[in-house]
Amino acid sequence: MSVRRFWASASTLVLAAVAALGVAQPASANSSAAGGYVALGDSYSSGVGAGSYLSDSGDCRRSTNAYPYLWAAANSPSSFDFVACSGATTSSVAGTQLGALNSSTGLVSVTAGGNDVGFADVMQDCVLSGEATCLSSVSSAVTQIQNSLPSGLSSLYGSIRSRASQAHVVVLGYPRFYQLSGSCIAGLSEKERAAINNASDVLNGVIAKQAADAGFTFSSVVDEFTGHELCSGDAWLHSVSLPVYNSYHPKAAGQSGGYLPAFRSAA
Numbered sequence: 176m177s178v179r180r181f182w183a184s185a186s187t188l189v190l191a192a193v194a195a196l197g198v199a200q201p202a203s204a205n206s207s208a209a210g211g212y213v214a215l216g217d218s219y220s221s222g223v224g225a226g227s228y229l230s231d232s233g234d235c236r237r238s239t240n241a242y243p244y245l246w247a248a249a250n251s252p253s254s255f256d257f258v259a260c261s262g263a264t265t266s267s268v269a270g271t272q273l274g275a276l277n278s279s280t281g282l283v284s285v286t287a288g289g290n291d292v293g294f295a296d297v298m299q300d301c302v303l304s305g306e307a308t309c310l311s312s313v314s315s316a317v318t319q320i321q322n323s324l325p326s327g328l329s330s331l332y333g334s335i336r337s338r339a340s341q342a343h344v345v346v347l348g349y350p351r352f353y354q355l356s357g358s359c360i361a362g363l364s365e366k367e368r369a370a371i372n373n374a375s376d377v378l379n380g381v382i383a384k385q386a387a388d389a390g391f392t393f394s395s396v397v398d399e400f401t402g403h404e405l406c407s408g409d410a411w412l413h414s415v416s417l418p419v420y421n422s423y424h425p426k427a428a429g430q431s432g433g434y435l436p437a438f439r440s441a442a
Contacts, residue, residue: 202389211254213275213339214243215268216286219434220259224413224424235260237418241425242434243284246442252282256356261420264290265327269334276338283335284438288382291327292319294421298423301371302415306364313370320378325385332389346386346393347434348379348407350400350412352423357406363412368406399433 214220216358221232222241229237233422237257237332247255256275263272264372276283297316301309320361335344352371353359353368386393403411411429425433 187350198233203334210279210281211256211281212243212250212252212284213246213256213280213342214241214247214259215272215275215335216259216284216293216347216440217263217268217290218259218261218424219286219289219316220252220284220347221257221261222259223261224421225427225430227427228357229257230262234262238430240430242430242438245431245435246284247357251307258288262289262290263287263356265324265331269331273334273338276335276342278338280338280339282442283339284442285344286334286347286349287331288320288324288328289349289379291324292316292378293424297371299372301363301367306367308365309363310370313367313374317374320374320381324378324381328382328385329388332385332391335391337390343390343442344386344389345438346382346391347437348382348393348395348397349375350396350404350425350426350429350433351375352405352412354402354404354407357408358408385417392441394437396433399437400429403429403433 210442218224218236220241220243221235222228222238222244223236225240227239237259241259243257243259247257258272258275260272268285268287278375287417293316297312300312314317326384332344335342351372353372355365355372380395383395400411403409405412405414411433413424413426415422
């Protein structure tokens, strides 16, 4: 069986995996939290892929292995509102998660932006279609990152600041997915992997600029994940896997060894 056909045979997995960044909405937050820590964002903050999900979080899949939960357990903030949710976009974070914030909130973390530019669709195209389709899909996402995402991020960050005027806000980025010239012998081509990595770099650059413009602290996770990408032989990220919603998300080791140190250094 060819490499491409092998990956195409995983289509049912991938089609379901893209729902890991789906449309689930968070449970209502406790808006009475004062002086504490509020964790906003998408699946990279909720901990999809890390297991040990809180029973009341439903399809948001908020994990006790996620960096917000680990940081709160280690630092005992006066209150902790964990409202990050799988599938969140900049607009859905603004529309459904900001009730946890108030003028006394002391610390906020957030990841957002990947869903706005169709991350799930890009990975579906790259896994199920040929190289040309993959590269075209990645290019389209980069165009969205550069042209439309900045306004969405700016609006979200402005809303966070208006609701939590005294908070220290840490914006975290996304890891590169692939170690190039790595150990993978199946799956995407090296050109596809390089294009996906480049798109991640562009995404992180736009997020970092908008965070700086808002007066927030941006913390990259690229250095922490270097040597632990897919094809590294010691990946902290899931490839296409079971359960399917884990696909292309950090494992527990990626949360504790990647995201937690990046957040801790900035918090």
